[in-house]
Amino acid sequence: MYSQKAIVSRGTTCYTTENNSVVKFTWASGKRTAEVDHLTQAKEKGVKGVAGIVAHHRIATIAEIRKKLKFPTAHRFQNGADDPSLASTSTSISGNKRKSSSSATDTVSRSNKRQRSDSQKLNRKLSTQPSSSTSKTKPALSAPSEDLWEDRIYSCLVISPAGRVISEFTDIKQLLESMRDAIKAHQSLFVTGKILHRDISPNNIIITDPETADSLKGMLIDLDMAKAQNSGPSGARQITGTIQFMAIEVLRNIDHTYRHDLESFFYVLLWMCGRQSWYNGFSGNKKAPQESVFQQWEIGSFSQIAMNKKGNMSVTFEIVLEQFPEKLKVLEPLCWKIRDILFPYHEKGIIIGTPEGDPEQLYRPIIAAYEEAITDLYRLQHR
Template sequence: QVAGIVAHHRIATIAEIRKGLQFPTAHRFQNGADDPSLASTSTSISGNKRKSSSSATDTVSGSNKRQRSDSQKLIRKLSIQLSSSTSKTKPTLSVPSEDLWEDRIYSCLVISPAGHVISEFRTIEQLLEPMRDAIKAHQSLFLTGKILHRDISPNNIIITDPETADGFKGMLIDLDMAKAQNSGPSGARQITGTIQFMAIEVLRNIDHTYRHDLESFFYVLLWMCGCQSWHNGFSGNKKAPQESVFQQWEIGSFSQIVMNKKGNMSINFEIVLEEFPEKLKALEPLCWKICWKIRDILFPYHEKVIIIGTPEGDLEQLYRPIIAAYDEAITDLYRLQHR
C-alpha cells in the first residue's frame, strides 16, 4: 500500500555544491524573523518536486489577475514562513536558526509499482478505490510503522494496477516530509505542505496529527470531484466555472484560508458540493453521500460549532468509519452500474 524503493542515487549535497565558493566580503543573510518583507504575507512558494498533471489549478485560479510563471500555475508546494516584524514573539512556524545551515542531500529515488497520480482518474472507480487504498496505506504506515506522512496531496496518491501492485488499486508515495512518532524535528528548514489540502489546524500552527492527514485526504476528494473532474470528462456540455469556492483554499493569508475552510466545512458545505459537474451530479446520491459522511466524521458539531481537533483515545476511531464510507460508496457504485 506504500510504494517501495527500487533504486536510490545520491546526486549532491549543499556542501559539495558550495565548495570552492569565495566572496570578497561577508554577507548577512536574513531568515524569516528578520525579513520585513514577510510581515505582510503568510506564505512563500518553494519549487515543486514534480510537475502536477492537474489542469484544474490553472482554471480555478484563472480569475486571479496576477501573472504567474508556468511553475506557479502548478499545484503549489508551500514553504511556510509566518512572521511579524512588529511582534517580539517567535514566528509561529519557525524552527531553530541552525537548521538554515544544515547540509542537505539531493538524491533520486525510483519506486515501485509505477502508477498515475490520482488527478488522472477517468471513472468514479478510479477515484474512490485508489483513495480508499491510500487511506489504508496511511493507516498502516501510522499505526504499524509509527510514521506520519504529513504531505497528503493529489501528487502523492497514485492509481496502480492491482495485477502488479499486490491487489491494491492505489498507493501512497513520497515520504519526504514524513516523521516518525515521538521523534524530534524533521530537520527540514521549513514546514512544507500543499496549501489547498492543508488541515485547518496545521495552517494555525497546531502540531500535525494523523487526523490532519485524514482531513487532507478529504480535501483531495473534494478537489477531485469539484475541480479536477471538470477536466477529466465529467463536465458534459458545460465549461469549468471561472470562479470557484476552491479558489478560497489557495489564495489569501493563512487566516483567510482558515476562515474559508471552516465555513466550507460547516454552513457552506453544500455550496462546495454544488460545484460538482453534471456527470457527477448524475450520481449525486452516491457522491454527496460519501462526502457528507466523511464531513460528519471529521467535523462533528458540538453546541452548533464544528470540532476541528484530533480526538483522544482509540487511533482507529477515524480510520474505521472513513474507510467504511468508501467501501459503502464503492459497493453502491457497482450495484448502480449492474442493476
C-alpha cells in the same frame, strides 16, 4: 514522466523504466529523515500500500559543494508578509486547462499545483529568515544553532510500482477505489510503520494496476516530508504540505497528526469532484464554474485559507458540493458522511482537532464510507 518547474524547489524529476519502476532525482532537506530511510522502515515493519525500494544512491550535498566557500554577509530577504507580490503567488488553473486537451491539461495541472505549493512554501520561508545580517565572515553552512543556510542532499531513488496520479482518474469507481486504498496505505504506514506522511495531495496518491501492485488499485508515494512518530522536530524551516490540501490546524501551525492527513485526503476528494472532474470528461456540455470555491484554498495567507476552509466545512459545505458536475452528484452522500466524521458538531460549532484514543475511530468509519459508496455505485450501474 515528471519535472518540477519551479525555480526554487526540491527539483524533483522522475523517469519511468521498462520494468514498471520510477527513478526519482531530488534535492531533499538535510534536516529531514531521508525518504529512503522511511521506506526502509516501512518495509521492515510490513507496511502495505506504499511504494517499495528498488535501489538508492546518494549523489551530492550542498555542504560538500560549498565546503571551501565563504560568504562575508548574509543577505537580508524582504519579509514575505509585507510584500503583496509574495503574499499570493497562486493563479487559477482552470484557464490553462480549457485551452488544451485532457492529457496535456493534467500535466499542466500537476506542474502548476506543484509550482504553487513550492512557491508558497518559499514565501513562508522568506518571512522567517533572520532579520539582522551578520558582519562577520560565515562558512558556507552555518553552525547547528543557526539557520542561515540549509543543507540539501541530492539523491537518486528507484521505487516500484509505477502508477499515474489520481487527478488522471477516468471514472468514478476508479477514483473511489484508489482513494480508499491510499487511505488504507496511510493507515498501515501510521499504525504499523509508525510513520506520519504529512503531505497528502493529488501528486502523492497514485492509481495502480492491481496485477502489479499486490491487488491494490491505489497507493501512497513520496515520503520526503514524512516523520517518524514520537520523533523531535526536523529542524526544516517550513510548514509541511501542499497548501490547497493542508488541514485547518496545520495552516494554524499546530503539530501535525494523523487526523490532519485524513482531513487532507478529504480535501483531495472534494477537489477531484468539484475541480478536477470538470477537465476529466465529466462536465457534459457545461463549462467549469468561472468562480470556484476552491480558489479560496490556494490564494492568501495561511490564516485566511484556514478560515475559508473552516467555513466551507461548516456553514457553506453545501456550496462546496454545488461545484460538482452532475455526474459526480452521486458522491454527495459520501462527502456528507466523511464531513460528519472529521468535523463533528458541538454547541460551539465544528470540532477540527484530533480526538484522543485509538486512531481506528477515524480510519474505520472513513474506509467503511468508501466501501459503502463503491457498493452503492456498483448497484446503481447494474440496475
